[in-house]
Amino acid sequence: MLASPAGAQDAKPRENYLRNIELCSGHDHAQADARIGACTALIDAGQDMTPAGLAIAHNNRGNAYAAKGDYDSAIRDFDRSIELNPTYTKPFNNRGVAYFTKRDYDRAAEAFDQAIKLNPNYGEAFANRARVFLRKNDYARAVQDYDQAIRLEPNLAGVWNGRCWSRAILGALQEALQDCNKALQSGSVNAATYDSRGLIYLKTGELGAAIDDYTSALRIDPKLASALYGRGLAKLKQGDKAGGNTDMAAAKALQGSIGDDFTRYGVQ
Template identity: 60%
Template sequence: MTTRLAIIDSVASGLVLLLLSSPAMAQELQKNSHLKSIEQCNGADRIPLQARIVGCTVLISSGDAKPDALAVAYNNRGNAYIATAEYDRAIRDFDQAIELASGYVKPVNNRGVAYLRKGAYDDAVKAFDQAIKLNPDYGSAFANRAEAYLKMGRYDRAARDFDEAIRLDPNSTLAWSGRCWTRAILGDLAAGLDDCNRVLQADSNNAAAYDSRALIHLKRGRAAAAIDDYNSALRVEPKLASALYGRGLAKLRQGDKAGGDSDLAAAKMIEAKVGDDFARYGVQ
């Protein structure tokens, strides 16, 4: 087997050398390779994340890309790094993209997302502020800033940003779902219920919307309805700590101490401070 592999490798090398001996064929190979890198970097056809990173890196290292194209490559690679939870690398790439194209708003917003995922919420808000300043009609930046405010416990600010995100983009599931959660926390339960129902009519597998609607039911004293929605959320995301904890509280209210305690313990194994979150929401 080793010999056959060596022969195939040798033949392949010879074929490449023959092709490269023709200037036209060499140019065609280079063109095809460049197009492949562009496709990888753009994430065409659901390219795996590592392949996207490689494709963008080839383009960035080629020295052939113009500043605007180079900014896109850095932005795309930054997005891939976010998906692989390499947030510092992502931020460095977004910094490069912004430096190359100062009016390019996407990397400004995406840098905020990287800070948000990293847990640097003040920096995330600053990035989203900058994105909104560049493009006041950028609904996604408002929705993202609202998510940062939620993490900071600034619920009134989050609600206002979700309002603006929905005004700018009425089809934003993230904004409707986020506003439902925010309204549930603030106690605006009827309006929050309408928001969640709208999300779930469009997407019956939205775990966040089920989780939010369950919190509304819990605050309204409807333990059975809360459990149903928490079950639906956990069917989609089995390790959603807030759904496990909320379901535990609902079970306790129904007198199911064993089941309730089990859910609370499981939730705390995933997220140790989830109980503190519910205390802030006014549910214990």
């Protein structure tokens, strides 16, 4: 039976509303602009939504703005989401990620603290706070947070390598090696993990293995300064002065402070 004209008119706004919910939620891998438009339509029709629903719409729009690199707009949406529902943990974590990307590490840490306080089992927030501690060169606290993240969500991207890197810098080399191997065995083959394991081998004096791992890292990311510098150091220690100096000069051209970083890592 065909719907009456009035019924058809009533159905159309409902269809649009449901489609906006899908787009705002990121279904079908919608593009950021489409997500922003859909979330905005829901927010503008706020009288039809609960405060909790509006909080989700603002959080989702914030994620879409962040995907476009508009972190200030994203943060405003995360702030509004939190105002609407102060017990909703996601916007705290997402606000932390936005501040982290803006290199405002103190505010990022505060946001992750709040997310963890609301939900002590929020593995992603622990992993994100660990990244803040890495940027602050507080490797012991980074390890503690990675411990929690791995306990809660061991399949999170980057957690095994993050703990490997932190432990390698602290000198817990066997534990670090286990973490890097775990990351590589799990299929997380990326430049950072090879770079981390290269540092371990550099510290243990396994120079050939260090060069191999740094070379693997550079195949994936040819401009990874730490891998270039580490490989250069390993080559120098093997007696390859020309190759070592070439790699180290290339690393310094990419990142002038890389030598100071390695001194802090305990390698010279």
